[in-house]
Amino acid sequence: MAPSQSSPAAGAAAADVAWDELRGIIGAEHVREAGASDAVAGVQPRMVAEPADEKQLAAVLRWANDAGVALAPRGGGTKTGWGNPPARVDLVLATSRLNRIIEYAWADLTVVVEAGTAIHTLQQALAKHGQHVATDPLWPERATVGGILSTNDSGALRLRFGALRDLVIGVTLALPDGTLAKSGGKVVKNVAGYDLPKLATGALGTLGVITQASFRLHPLASEARTLTFRAASFVDANRLILAAQDSPLAHTGLQARFAHDAPAAVDIRFEGTTAGIEAQCGTVRKMATAGTEIGEFSDVWAAREALWSPGGDAVTLAKFSVLPSKISAACEAIRRAAEQGDMQWRIVVQGTGLGWVCLESPRPAAIHAGLVALRAEFEREAGSLFVAQHPARMTPFDAWGSAGDALPVMLRVKQQFDPRGILNPGRFVGGI
């Protein structure tokens, strides 16, 4: 039973909410009526609140919990459409004013930062000491620390430096009852207590609101070089990806790009010293089919973000996860589904087996049929399909897919953290 259904408070209409109490907590000037652009996965909230700091944010949560106000936490608002439409949303709780870098211990390669800080702002500050959080999320100018953590958004750097779960070393979580709880810390190595930073990462704000996070940092590369190779087929591209992965190359990016109207390509990036890069380029050239090297383009790593650029309501964006050896089979399945539905398609898939697909069609029914077929196919092979964006007119389609026999445990975790179901009710896996 999903918590959003189990809680009597969640069912109560929030029409008679005492918004003045909220104004009293954070100041009237920081509470405003929500507009159309504040919609959460297509559902219109009533108000937007921007607390000044984590104490105020926690106080707002406590008030909302007591008043039965359902809320959606929001950072830069770049991924507010991700997940299922909320069962209810009265309030958008924005972290925009929690935007300070609290402690940057560059010699320790760690940083503590407030959740509303934009990634790009953070990375600029870290670059002054030649460091970065080794992650390349979507829309870094607007996306925030709390937002990328909550959506677990990662790009090509993940292959070498790990996912956000591997980079985040501490979080402070604000819980619905107003508790501010720290877990982890600001040292890289720490096994004291449960690893709540990992639990909060990818939880879409359904367990608590991240108010600050600490990260381990990596040095920025002094030099980087990307080689691009043409691939004759999905299989050919998959072969090169597996060969690179099965070699001692220390690449920091490895992706394949496919599209209905463009030749297939594989990009590989090396970082480090000139000598090291040179030697590795030599090695990978021997792996690739002779004569297929296209050139060196550093902008190919923007390809994932570019999948969104067509925009409009005809576009569907989904993330898939398959075993690296199944990349070609997955892409073949996508092409098949797209051609059956007369859709345009583009894919960017990384060596980790994580990929993104853009499907474009004026017919929502075709997209729906394609997604159903693809999810079934990927889940059969131990993979998954997450739908981040689809046409508004499409028949409802669960954004996440199956959590398997772990779902009851997830429901109990949710019940413990958010017993009244006020945090993003219904947006997450299995009705959470």
Place this chain on the structure above:
Amino acid sequence: MDARILQEFRAIVDQRGLITSPEQLHTYECDGLTNFRVLPQAVLLPDSAAQVQGIVRVCHRERIPFVARGSGTGLSGGALPVEKGIVISLARMNRILEVDLPNARVVVEPGVINLDVTGRVSPHGFFYAPDPSSQSVCSIGGNVAENSGGAHCLKYGFTTTHVLGLEVVMPDGSLVHLGGRTLDAPGYDLPGVFVGSEGTLGVTTKVILRIVKRPECIQTLLAAFGTTGEAGAAVSGIIAAGMVPAAIEMMDNLAIQAAEAAVHANYPNCGGLLLVELDGPTAEVAALMEKVNEICNGCGATEVRLAQSDAERAVFWKGRKAAFAAVGRISPNYLVQDGVIPRTSLPSVLTEIERLSAEAGIKVANVFHAGDGNLHPLVLYDRRIEGQEHAAEALAIRILELCIEAGGSITGEHGVGEEKKMMMGKMYSEPDLETMQLVRCAFDPLQLSNPSKVFPRPRLCGEKPGRYEPHPLEVAGLAERF
């Protein structure tokens, strides 16, 4: 233990898998932390997940607490039995079930020995990265429970980095699958909380591991310094130069002496010894190692040696890996600690440890994972001398407090277990701990799975989080807060 329950256990694991005789039970009364001992009621050795489920179902029905145990090498009492409880040893579940080289996945049962994973895949150029010093005997299940690290986690991460999925017998006996073979399985990152939960959330019966391709080149450099301060400056220099070595280890003079006495690694007799390991593409390593050499010399190294062969590399490491046990050569008893500090606090914390050590008249040998600030102070004492054990324990606690004051942690890789649970309240506030315990309540509301570990006091599940309300058990006088 009730004969009826024993009979039921026997029916599940057979006579061969059930230990009840006191002399055999003594083997299981402690783990690597030998100053805590509790005799279990029985030890069960299941050989399948179904048998583990059967055992746990009985425990759940009868409210019998259970402690899962791998090889029993843990250093914080994680596998210490609990009063009136049983031990579930996973030693018989030691099969490597699947090796998937193209996808760099290996599926193992929990009793598989850490080093055996590497042994199995090394002919194909792969290794399993987490390398605790006990890796030749410790089990993957134990590593999962403790989120074990090792010398190479600076670059490669911890057990949690390398566990993609888990099969778990929940404390009610149900079987669940957390994570999976592919990345980003839908839902909460439950492997993320399960790894490192020290056996308090259930018993893992299958683990999907990620293996790593062996780098083209590995080089290890040994540098001798007059003081740990100089060695520490070299570490800072290496980090500041933008390098992420595979490992940076530091030993002080007492630790060097101990290692020499035990394994004759031919370490120079100096104040501070550094081992720096770089790995990666050959050309890259060669260029960076030159830089490391310069930095060490610039920081006053009295001797710098670069291992010229794999055999010599192994000897460099032998002294370091043997250091804990080696201390037994120079002291009849010792405590191993596992604090973490921000690396830059190293000089001040070391000075303070030295001062406290002199003040207490208790020697401390220091071994560090210097790259990530993980200290292993070895507090040396002689139990036969009245008051020394107590003084040593007090000093060990004081050192952990120093770590907390420096903004660090009471444990980097050994776990909290029984040993450090009372320190948790110094590192975290009450709301922090209460919040962690929400996870406990979701997994194990009856608190049967390794109860009384990690947290200073059990949480009574069903309490309203955050705000205090007396639990019915408290009202009835059956439980108390402290």
